[in-house]
Amino acid sequence: MSDTAHTAHASAGASPARRRPLNLAYLGLLPSWLIMGFALLLPILIVAAVSVSTRGAYGGFEWGFDLTGYSQILFNEGWEGEMEFTPQYLIIILRTIVLAALTTLLCLVLAVPVSYFIAQQSSSRKALLVYLVTLPFWMSLILRVYAWMIILGKDGPLPRFLEVFGAPSGLSLMYNDGATLAAMVYTYIPLMVLPVFASIEKLDGTLIEAAHDLYGNRWVTLRRVILPLTAPGIISGAILVFVPALGAVLEPILMGGGKQMMMGSLIQLQFGGGRNWPFGSAIAVMLLVFVMIVLIILALRAARKEAAA
């Protein structure tokens, strides 16, 4: 394919009046490159530039090279310019990674058995159940989080239920990491079930029978046959959940309250009330780097597999 392109190029160079019309495909790609370039790639470069700029006197920023945005993540500048270690933002970064990892793990623990169950159903029931898993994903994220504010909040169904078992009345389960986690698992679970189901469905049933014939019990079969064979689905589900979970904004803002921040809500704050654009940009660059690391590991894995095949 690249050969023909080359010859076309060469002949075009040889005769100035070439007959070959402009390849329409490039015209088709142009709008997508334009919009992604303008509304996505260029802005990301600007964020990187702002992260090493100076904070403006009245919010915003001024151009110039200044690493305060990054040093602020770990150090607080005292009155006399001395650098004082402050763990508060480090805690937010760690909370982000831990909550995103826990969300992924809990989604996985829920998704594997449910996907396995769905895969065993008749094809019409399968379609219905997959539709039911997908449906909530298309509903407003803010409303799905709001639903959990009602459930866990004061006078909500869950605290009321716990009162029956002796919990104090007027109990609220809101504004802590657990509440954030509950909302995150709920909002991201469809992203895990779909790829896990897709690979469990393809699983060859005779292999499970073979494992049984070789005296593997259900647990051994699950661990040694089912899980390894569905690893591709599990990995893509984990990426689909972990990456957006790292950038979660609404869940920590609404469920965690003001104090239990994650990187996403910290960025949001710096561009809203906090008005420290270089610091907010530095956190945004860090978040982007985390996501890129995950995606690059994945791409390398895929490349290695392709090379092996």
Added chain:
Amino acid sequence: MSTKHDVKRYPGLGALSVAFFVYLYAPLLVVIIYSFNANRITGVWTEFSVKWYGSALNNKALMAALETSLIVAVIATVVATSIALMAALAIIRGKNVRFRKVSETVVNLPLLLPEIVLAVATLILFSLIGLQNGLLKLVIAHSAFCTPFAFLPIRARLQGMSLDFEEAATDLYATRWTTFRRVTLPLIFPGLFSGAMLAFLISMDDFITSNMLASGGSTTLPVYIFSLIRAGTSPELNAIATLLIVASLILATIALTVASRGARDDI
């Protein structure tokens, strides 16, 4: 093989799955039930009433936010679907296309990167170039992040379609344009339609970017809902939420049905 001795079955899986679907839908059901509560305080049930629906429908700020959301979503859907259609045709059907893989990654970039980063990035860009118009800012940003949602179903449809029909049309002396309009377009319509619907839903639902870019007169529905949640319990909120849940349910069902129909009668 009898169920009891089927080694592929794991005990308790059925019960667990039922519990899972309850978990998936109970929270939405709770919101819907409370929307009919006459009491101002959500958690305290007094009696059945539809009065909050009436006051929601008479809420001018809510209707203005809905209007903004609809305007932005309709324009962004048209723009994103057109961009996605052109890109999908070029990537799947184009001959001698270089940068095919890179182009596909670029189109899908909004799915890979955290939305909050993109939101602050566009905020800085727009403030640097001095773009003031709130609606225009929203339309540009929404068109960009809706594109992959429109692209994926269209690409899937194009990939599942054999070239025979288009070749037959060309053999019958149809021009490229006629072939596209009379053969390709009708055949990829299911993908195009569900892609457009999903782009529309994503635009309508967006909070992070819209909130970051929101200025006077460009408050979208999710941003308005966020302000209601922040302000504390507004009894109208559950009624608004219920109406939106039902609306998304209908739209998503139509989009998903068309998409799966298209996949079933593969050609």
